[in-house]
Amino acid sequence: MSMTKLFSPGPVMVKENVRRSLLHYDICHRSHEFEEMFQDTQAKIVKLFNADHSYYSVIVSGSGTSANETVLSSAFKPGEEVLLIRNGVFGERLLEIIHKYNVPLVDLPFPWATYPDLAVIERAMAEHPKVKVVAMVFHETSTGMINPVGEVGSLCRKYGKALFVDCVSAAGGQDIDVVKNNISVCTSVGGKCVGAFPGSAYVCARQSVLESLTADQCKNVYLSLYKHYQSAVTTHQTPNTPNVNLFWPLNVALTNILEDETLAGRISRYQKCAVIIRRGVCSMGCRFLLEDHMANTVTSVFLPKGVDAPAFLGEMEKRGYTFYIGKGEYGKQGMIQIANMGEIYEQDCYNMLEVFQVVLNKIQAK
Ligand SMILES: Cc1ncc(COP(=O)(O)O)c(C=O)c1O
Numbered sequence: 001m002s003m004t005k006l007f008s009p010g011p012v013m014v015k016e017n018v019r020r021s022l023l024h025y026d027i028c029h030r031s032h033e034f035e036e037m038f039q040d041t042q043a044k045i046v047k048l049f050n051a052d053h054s055y056y057s058v059i060v061s062g063s064g065t066s067a068n069e070t071v072l073s074s075a076f077k078p079g080e081e082v083l084l085i086r087n088g089v090f091g092e093r094l095l096e097i098i099h100k101y102n103v104p105l106v107d108l109p110f111p112w113a114t115y116p117d118l119a120v121i122e123r124a125m126a127e128h129p130k131v132k133v134v135a136m137v138f139h140e141t142s143t144g145m146i147n148p149v150g151e152v153g154s155l156c157r158k159y160g161k162a163l164f165v166d167c168v169s170a171a172g173g174q175d176i177d178v179v180k181n182n183i184s185v186c187t188s189v190g191g192k193c194v195g196a197f198p199g200s201a202y203v204c205a206r207q208s209v210l211e212s213l214t215a216d217q218c219k220n221v222y223l224s225l226y227k228h229y230q231s232a233v234t235t236h237q238t239p240n241t242p243n244v245n246l247f248w249p250l251n252v253a254l255t256n257i258l259e260d261e262t263l264a265g266r267i268s269r270y271q272k273c274a275v276i277i278r279r280g281v282c283s284m285g286c287r288f289l290l291e292d293h294m295a296n297t298v299t300s301v302f303l304p305k306g307v308d309a310p311a312f313l314g315e316m317e318k319r320g321y322t323f324y325i326g327k328g329e330y331g332k333q334g335m336i337q338i339a340n341m342g343e344i345y346e347q348d349c350y351n352m353l354e355v356f357q358v359v360l361n362k363i364q365a366k
Contacts, residue, residue: 012342
């Protein structure tokens with residue numbers, strides 16, 4: 001049993017059946033047994049995004065960035081442009097990948113923690129006919145903001161663009177409907193709201209998009225969406241040796257959501273936990289970064305004036321609680337991030353808040 005409670009946005013606390021599945025007997029990734037489990041996992045990923053059978057998923061051995069890089073290094077033919085909507089660290093991470101692969105870019109930066117302006121986005125779509133794909137982050141984890149994916153999806157429909165959404169910290173934690181939201185391609189991982197281990201990433205895309213890929217347009221050897229798709233459809237395998245042992249926990253974690261707790265049940269638990277955490281820290285004098293559009297699973301708060309964030313996190317860590325320090329300038333301003341992803345229940349939140357209060361009192365008494 002773990003002595004640490006991870007209130008961090010990945011890695012997360014995993015359920016005991018997920019942990020135990022790591023001990024599955026060894027199998028070969030070229031075996032029939034693997035192929036069955038692979039297809040079963042693919043089908044569950046598609047369900048996680050409420051997709052219909054015009055969608056298909058592939059699994060990438062790596063962290064969330066590997067799935068994003070798979071898409072962004074593969075999706076463009078020469079001359080096609082991407083329009084990037086960004087308002088935080090993970091939007092900037094997409095930018096870094098886009099630059100690395102020299103994809104022609106229309107950049108739409110909004111200040112961190114600022115809700116993207118739809119009129120500005122629409123104007124950019126109207127003015128840039130060469131834009132093939134609009135890219136954005138569903139849940140900008142660095143602030144905890146949920147971006148307007150449904151609205152951007154409607155604009156993409158109007159202007160004939162494909163929509164790529166980084167759902168790394170959203171899948172299993174937010175209501176995502178790729179069909180309704182007109183999402184062509186999205187990515188996520190096992191090791192966040194889904195409640196598996198880090199290292200299992202995946203891409204869910206319209207099969208028509210995957211069918212249109214060519215080997216040449218993919219610029220990365222390992223992270224080729226073309227190769228992942230071709231291997232999956234023709235052999236039900238991955239192109240290279242995957243992290244076989246992590247497929248079982250991913251599969252079990254998806255089953256836990258889809259067949260046991262249900263997706264709606266998981267989201268509701270996360271919402272209840274977030275409410276408890278938010279009421280609790282607010283009553284202790286913390287101030288939220290966001291007033292609106294807060295995710296179900298991440299709370300960004302400034303500690304009361306005079307409380308040193310690293311010292312506070314250190315004291316919490318000693319007592320078995322892990323949070324994140326705020327990214328960039330936020331960290332220097334005393335902001336921390338409290339996540340409630342994975343195996344965190346209401347009572348865990350109350351227990352955590354008691355310790356939170358004890359540590360605050362101790363630091364404020366100095
Ligand atoms: C929205 C989002 N995108 C991408 C990433 C990068 O994922 P990883 O660190 O697993 O590569 C993260 C990580 O927290 C994230 O929250």
